[in-house]
Amino acid sequence: MLTRIDHIGIACHDLDATVEFYRSTYGFEVFHTEVNEEQGVREAMIKINETSDGGATYLQLLEPTREDSAVGKWLAKNGEGVHHIAFGTADVDGDAADIRGKGVRVLYDEPRRGTMGSRITFLHPKDCHGVLTELVTSAAVESAEH
Amino acid sequence: MLTRIDHIGIACHDLDATVEFYRSTYGFEVFHTEVNEEQGVREAMIKINETSDGGATYLQLLEPTREDSAVGKWLAKNGEGVHHIAFGTADVDGDAADIRGKGVRVLYDEPRRGTMGSRITFLHPKDCHGVLTELVTSAAVESAEH
Secondary structure (H helix, E strand, C coil): CEEEEEEEEEECCCHHHHHHHHHHHHCCCCCEEEEECCCCEEEEEEEEEEECCCCEEEEEEEEECCCCCHHHHHHHHHCCEEEEEEEEECCHHHHHHHHHHCCCCECCCCCEECHHHCEEEEECHHHCCCCCEEEEECHHHHHHHC | CEEEEEEEEEECCCHHHHHHHHHHHHCCCCCEEEEECCCCEEEEEEEEEEECCCCEEEEEEEEECCCCCHHHHHHHHHCCEEEEEEEEECCHHHHHHHHHHCCCCECCCCCEECHHHCEEEEECHHHCCCCCEEEEECHHHHHHHC
């Protein structure tokens, strides 16, 4: 069951400049940064609020580390902006299987590693009214439940 | 001060079909619907979670009521997808003035009426790294504070 907006993924050309925009304009501070080589992104997480399911909602700022990454190709086509939205769930495997069973294309056979040790998968935007949609189970929820 | 993700605004061609997608795929139910003639949209709010500032985060599904509305023009250019993100604040007037003072273009001279009696304004996406950004003070917060 999807129980929160986990994050909004925003693609940018220059992560440092974009982080500085969010800091100087709104006062938002970076909560976490990492490089995900598999996804081909350098990313900064900004925590905006906590959520009623015990999680939190973040902005995820994404700079491609290579032009042929998914985010790099998306940026070249669309320019900077909202790249995807992510719903949090305690059971990404179960929800992905359920959603696949409804005929929505799930992009990975098995969930992959996401930010801060989470496990993630994506739904095809053409099956989701144009919205690239991520499902994410955070590491904290996993360790509490397994 | 911006204290939550209030909603993610998603533009669609057919509101009823998109509501049905979110219901049948994820189990999400519509919390509220309305027509905003000033904005030229018919909209459905889906509450996803409550937030640590006493508010909530919604998906806001938007179908244009006329082709020359902002959302109508955006849809014609971009197709369905994420149209804007909205931050919640107890003081949209103060935050908009503060942000305008930093050189970011605020689209309205004064906040206008948003969903469920809220007061809203928008920041120019070209000043926000490609993200059309809304600021919103909900009616509930207003009535509690004024």
